[in-house]
Amino acid sequence: MRSTDDGADAVVIGAGPNGLVAANMLADAGWDVVVLEASVTPGGGVSSSNFLGEGFVADVCSAFYPLAAASPVISSLNLEEYGLEWTHSAAVLAHPVPDGRVAVLNRQVEATIEGLDRFAPDDGAAWRRLYELFEQVLDPLRAALFTPFPPLRAAAKLAGALGAGGLLRFARLATLPVRRLAQEEFRGQAGPLLLAGCAMHADLSPESAGSSAFGWLLAMVGQHYGFPVPKGGAGELTGALTRRLEARGGRVVCNAPVTAVQVQRRRATAVTVVGQGVIRARRAVLADVAATQL
Numbered sequence: 001m002r003s004t005d006d007g008a009d010a011v012v013i014g015a016g017p018n019g020l021v022a023a024n025m026l027a028d029a030g031w032d033v034v035v036l037e038a039s040v041t042p043g044g045g046v047s048s049s050n051f052l053g054e055g056f057v058a059d060v061c062s063a064f065y066p067l068a069a070a071s072p073v074i075s076s077l078n079l080e081e082y083g084l085e086w087t088h089s090a091a092v093l094a095h096p097v098p099d100g101r102v103a104v105l106n107r108q109v110e111a112t113i114e115g116l117d118r119f120a121p122d123d124g125a126a127w128r129r130l131y132e133l134f135e136q137v138l139d140p141l142r143a144a145l146f147t148p149f150p151p152l153r154a155a156a157k158l159a160g161a162l163g164a165g166g167l168l169r170f171a172r173l174a175t176l177p178v179r180r181l182a183q184e185e186f187r188g189q190a191g192p193l194l195l196a197g198c199a200m201h202a203d204l205s206p207e208s209a210g211s212s213a214f215g216w217l218l219a220m221v222g223q224h225y226g227f228p229v230p231k232g233g234a235g236e237l238t239g240a241l242t243r244r245l246e247a248r249g250g251r252v253v254c255n256a257p258v259t260a261v262q263v264q265r266r267r268a269t270a271v272t273v274v275g276q277g278v279i280r281a282r283r284a285v286l287a288d289v290a291a292t293q294l
Contacts, residue, residue, distance in 0.1 A: 007280030008034040011271050012288060013258045016044030019288030020241035020252075024077055027248035031283065035250065036273060038257035041235075042242055048233030059234040064227040066218065068237070071146050077244060084240035086228040093222060095193040103190030105219065107226050120188025127191060134220035137161055137170070141217075174213040179206040181216070194219050261285055261294075 010026050012019045015037035023033045041047060045061030052058045068074045069086065092105040103119065106112045109131055113124035134141075140161055143154035159167050173181060178199040182192030196206045199215030230236040242252050253276075262270040262278065268285035270278050287294050 007270070007282055008032045009281075009283040010034075010286060011036065011279055011281040011284075012286045013261075013271065014038075014044070014288030015042035015238075015242075015252050015254070016288050017046045017238070017241065019286065020238065020245060021073060021077070022286050022288065023250055023252075024241060024245050024248070025073075026284075027245055027250045033245070033250040034279065035245070035252045036256040036258055036271065036279070037252065037254045040255050042252050042254060043235055043238035046234050046238050048235035057233040057235075061234075063234055064229050065234075065237065066221045066225050066227050067145070069225040069228050070142060070221050072142060073146055077241070079237070079240040079244060082240040082243040082247070084236060085231040087231045088226045088228050092227045093194070093197065095190075095197055097189050097193070101190075103193045105194050105222055107223075109223055112223060116186075116188065116190050119190040120186065123186045123188050123191050126185040130185065130216060131220055131223055133170070133173075134216075134224065138224070173216065175210055176212040177207050177209055178204075178211040178215040181212040182206075198222070261287070 009031040010023070010033045012023045012026075012033060012035040015035045019035055020042065023035050026033050035042070043060075047060045048057050049060055050056060050058070088107065090107055092107055094105070095103040097103065101119070104112070104115050106115065109128070113127055115124075116127050117124040137158055140154050140157035144151040144158060147154055158170075162170055178196050179192070182195050186192055195212070195215040197215075198218035199206065199208075199211040201218060202211070202214040204211040204214055230240075245252065256276060257274045258271045259274060260272040261268050262272065268281060270280045271285060272278055
């Protein structure tokens with residue numbers, strides 16, 4: 001790897017998961033890549049610490065990664081070869097109710113269905129219908145979620161998989177408040193709790209328009225892929241991305257806050273880094289930071 005004084009083909013600002021994935025993909029394409037991170041460790045919200053005390057590993061922010069498990073991009077990186085090991089619980093998630101029973105999303109769909117039927121007859125059948133819809137649209141939906149915007153080709157495949165009538169029903173499902181979807185589909189408490197709890201992970205209330213899309217998607221991804229966690233903590237996912245990048249000649253430099261992106265003739269050509277001066281970007285600058293920071 002060339003020193004940062006010589007610049008790099010690509011300078012990536014931010015060693016969060018998006019920045020590290022982008023850096024790995026560029027390195028796979030033969031680019032010389034340097035990732036600059038303002039913090040003392042990479043990862044951003046995908047990191048772990050011992051702030052609970054020696055001998056304990058605690059995740060700083062995010063802890064479980066169903067969409068990473070579903071992502072064809074993450075899968076293509078083969079991070080298991082660089083130390084990543086996913087772990088699963090048999091029960092993906094659970095919601096207790098006041099009478100002492102528990103609504104459980106189990107990794108085995110039949111177990112989930114049996115549990116829902118104990119709350120109310122036919123609620124298991126409703127869950128099966130929602131899951132079969134997910135399986136019907138899984139491939140085009142993955143493509144829509146994990147390909148560059150706008151996902152026109154994936155949207156066309158989604159429409160083809162559903163047909164005109166199915167597409168209208170799917171659009172209605174996606175725009176409903178999750179409370180309304182739950183009322184239409186379930187009679188007992190368990191199904192609504194599983195859907196609404198997942199919707200609230202997207203910071204949407206059960207009454208928010210469109211919350212059904214997030215509640216249904218995250219619940220069905222959990223049913224299909226589980227909610228895996230990296231063995232050893234979230235930081236192990238970042239560690240595997242970093243090790244993979246370094247194995248391809250890339251470099252992650254921490255404690256390197258970028259204060260400016262230099263632009264010449266409407267093209268980003270370099271960045272200014274505290275304590276390191278100017279680092280030239282021969283081909284591209286990528287910013288994995290919030291828009292307000294950029």
